[in-house]
Amino acid sequence: MERRVNDRTRLVVIGGDAGGMSAASQARRRCGPDDLEIVALERGDHTSYSACGIPYLVGGTVPSADELIARDPATFIRDHAIDVRTGTEATDVDLDRRVVRTVDAQGAEREERFDRLMIATGAVPIRPDWPGSDAEGIFGVQTLADGIRVREYVDERRPRRAVVVGGGYIGLEMAEAFLERGMRVDLVEAAPEPMGTLDPDMGRLVREAVCAMGVEFHPGAKVTGFETAGGRVSAVVTEQAVHEADIVVLGMGVRPDSDLARRAGLRIGPTGGIAVDRRMRTSASDVWAAGDCVETFHRVSRAPVAIALGTHANKQGRVAGTNIGGGYAHFAGVVGTAITKICGLEVSRTGLNEKEAQRAGFEFETVTVESTTRAGYYPGATTMCLKLLAERRTGRLLGGQIVGRENAGKRVDVLATALWNDMSVEEVSGMDLGYAPPFSPVWDPVLIAARKLSEKTEASPG
C-alpha cells in the first residue's frame, strides 16, 4: 500500500522561542518528516533567541540583535523541516475537535488541525494599569522585539534620563545598560533593597555597587503614573517624587502566559502556570507544555513554582519533544538557581531565601561569610560574600546567595548541586573541591560557610 502524506502525525507547536522550538527540534530528531509533520506558530518575528542578552544589546556590548538569535525561522524550515509561521497568533484551542485557531498579521483566521499539541506561550510582563502607560518611550524588555525597539529608541532619540521601574535582574541589567549609554539613571523599586530574590542583607551589597556606578536608587517607591508631553513620557511619578525621564523601562517581573491553556480547559496550577507532570504532559492527552508558561517542581520547597528562565524552557522543551517523539524523558525539577553580573558584581542565588524558607515552613539558621576568590597572597584576590541557609534540626542545606567580584558567582553551581542531592551543610563542609592559589583560599568559601553553619544547627555531631 502506498504511504499517504496525510497519514503523518501532525504536531502543532504554539510559541517559537526556547520551550517550543526545543520541543520541535527534539521531536524532529526522533521522527523524520515522513512520520511527523511539525508546524510552529509564533506571533512575533523571531524564534529561539537569547532574551537574557537583551540588556547587552541595549548597552552596546552586543552590536546587533542577530547575534542573540540562535536559530532563525529559515533555519528551522530548511534544516529541520519544521514549518515555522511567524506573525501567527494562536487565539484558541479546541481540544475536542483538535484544532488551533490562528490569526495572522493581516487578520486572516485559520484552523490548524493537530494530533499532538505543544504549548509554549511563555510569560506576560506584569504591568499595573498606571495612567500614561501607553505613552511613547515606555518599554518592557521581555521579547527580542522589545529589546530591538529600546535599542533603536536609544540610538535615534539619544535619551539623557532613564528611569527603570523594578530592581530585579532585568531592571538592574537595564540600569547598567543605560549607564553604559551615558544616561542618568534612576532606579525605582518598591522594596527597601534591589534584587528581591536575595535577602535584603545581600541585596544591600548589590545596591551599594549599583549606586557606586552612578545609579540613583529610590527604595520603597510606589509608582502612581507617568507624566507625558506630546504623547511621549517625560517623568515617572511615585508617591514620593517625580523622576524626569526621556525613556522608561518596566521590569516588574512576569507571570506565566497560561490564558490560552486555561480557556482550552487545561488544568492550571496554584502559581498560575499550566500544570504538567514530569514528562511535561498537561491534563489533556496528547497536549504538552514547557517553558515560562508552566509551573514546575521545586526540589527544596517541594512546592510548585513558576520560574521564567530560558534554561528551564530549553530543558523542559527537550523533555517534551523527546516524549512527543516517542522516547522517554522527564524533567526533574528546579532548585531556583539564578545568576547575573551587575556593575562589576557577580550575583547568584539558589534554593530558598529567608522569606521563601519561612513560607515553605522551614525552621532554619543562616550564616554569612566573607572570603576571597583566590589565596590571599595571590594577585587579583577579591572578597566575596556568601550566605547559606540550613534547616535547624537536620542541617539540610536550604539555599545560598553569593555577591562578589570576578570568579565568585558561578560557585553557586556547587550549592545548586548540593541542593539537588539534599545534602546537609555538614556533608558539604567535607567535600573535595578544587584548591590552588589562583582559584580559592585553602578552605574554599563554600566549605567555610558550610562548616560555620553546620556548627549552628542542631545536627552538628561535634
Place this chain on the structure above:
Amino acid sequence: MERRVNDRTRLVVIGGDAGGMSAASQARRRCGPDDLEIVALERGDHTSYSACGIPYLVGGTVPSADELIARDPATFIRDHAIDVRTGTEATDVDLDRRVVRTVDAQGAEREERFDRLMIATGAVPIRPDWPGSDAEGIFGVQTLADGIRVREYVDERRPRRAVVVGGGYIGLEMAEAFLERGMRVDLVEAAPEPMGTLDPDMGRLVREAVCAMGVEFHPGAKVTGFETAGGRVSAVVTEQAVHEADIVVLGMGVRPDSDLARRAGLRIGPTGGIAVDRRMRTSASDVWAAGDCVETFHRVSRAPVAIALGTHANKQGRVAGTNIGGGYAHFAGVVGTAITKICGLEVSRTGLNEKEAQRAGFEFETVTVESTTRAGYYPGATTMCLKLLAERRTGRLLGGQIVGRENAGKRVDVLATALWNDMSVEEVSGMDLGYAPPFSPVWDPVLIAARKLSEKTEASPG
C-alpha cells in the same frame, strides 16, 4: 584538692604543617590549656604554610616567603598555647612506653611523654638514586624551605637554563615560574604527555599551551643522571639527550612519609600510607594521623588512595583534632579533585581518569566536548574542553577533566559534588546550574557533556 599540672592530658603532635597544626588547633579549641597540654614537633623551621604557593614565590608573583605562612610558631605558642618546637625531629615512637624520641638541631636527644599522639609526618619526594643527584643546583620543591632555597639560588646565581624533571602539577608550575624569571626551560617527562593525572588527550592541550609559552617539552625521556662541574649541576642526562642546566628542579611526585609509623608498629595500608579509620584513628589506641602520610578512602573507586594535598590535610587534621579533643567528627573521603593554572590555562580534574577507571574495574564510556565559558556573543568568551567518564551500564559519573582559559577550571567543583553524591550523567544533565551570558552558554558545558555522555551509556532511558 589542688589541681596539679601533671594531671593534664598531654598531646604530642609530630609534624607542624597543615595536618598536624590543624589537629592541634582544633584540639585546643575544644580543650583549654588546663585540660590539655599540646607539644608540636617540627623538624623544619616553618609551620602551617602554603606549599602550593611555592612556585609563585619562585616565579616572583609572591614577593616573600612570609606571605605563604598562615601561622608561624610564635603565633601558635602565644595565641593557642601550643608548644611548637621547630628544628626538632621525631626519630622513634614507643607505643608501649608512650614516648616519642626526638633529636634537635644540635643533636640533643630527648623523650617526650604522650597520652595522645598525632602523626602528621607528611610526604617524601620520590628521588631515584641518579648519579650526581647531590650536586649543587638540584632542588626538590616540597617544603617551604626548599622553595626559599630555590628562590635564593635564582636571585643570587641568576641561572639561565632550567631543567624541570617531571611534568606533573608542581613540575609544570615550576617550569612556568622559571619562564617568568627569564630562563630557558626544558621539561623532561617520562610519559608522552605532561600532567599524568589527566588522560593523554587532555594532557596534550596542556602541553601545547606550555610549549606555546616557550617551554621545551621532552616526552618519553628517561633520566640517567646529572653532569656536574665544580660540584654544581651542569646538565640533566637522559637516554635521549643531554640538557644543559644551571638549575634543576625535581618534581616526580611524593609518597606518604609513613616510616616512623611503620617502625612504631602502626598498620600501613596498601598505598604505603598510614591506615586510618574515618575518625582518623590509626591501628593503635590514642594515636591519630592525618595529611600526606595517611591513606584515605576514594569515594568513586571505593579503594584506599594516598593523595598529597593541603586541603585534605587541613580537613583530616581538623577531624583528628575534634576527636582528640573529645568531640565527634569523621572524614568522608575524597573524589580526587585537583586544579591548577599553567601558562594561562586552567586545568582541573576529579574522580577517575581512564587509566584509573580501568584499574578500578569499571567499564565506561567517555565524551569530550568543546564549549565556551560565556555566551558566544558575550565579550571574553573562550573555549573550554571538558571530558567526562561514566559507567557504561549505569551511567554513573566516574570522573571529569577540564582544560580551558579563564572561568573554566573551577567548574570541576560541580562534577566533584556530583561524584560525591553518586549521580548519573543523566541526572547531571538535568541540573539547575546558573545561566547568564557572562557566565555560560545557555546550555552549560557541564550539562552538554553530561547529556551527550548519557546518550552513549546503556542507562539512557530515551
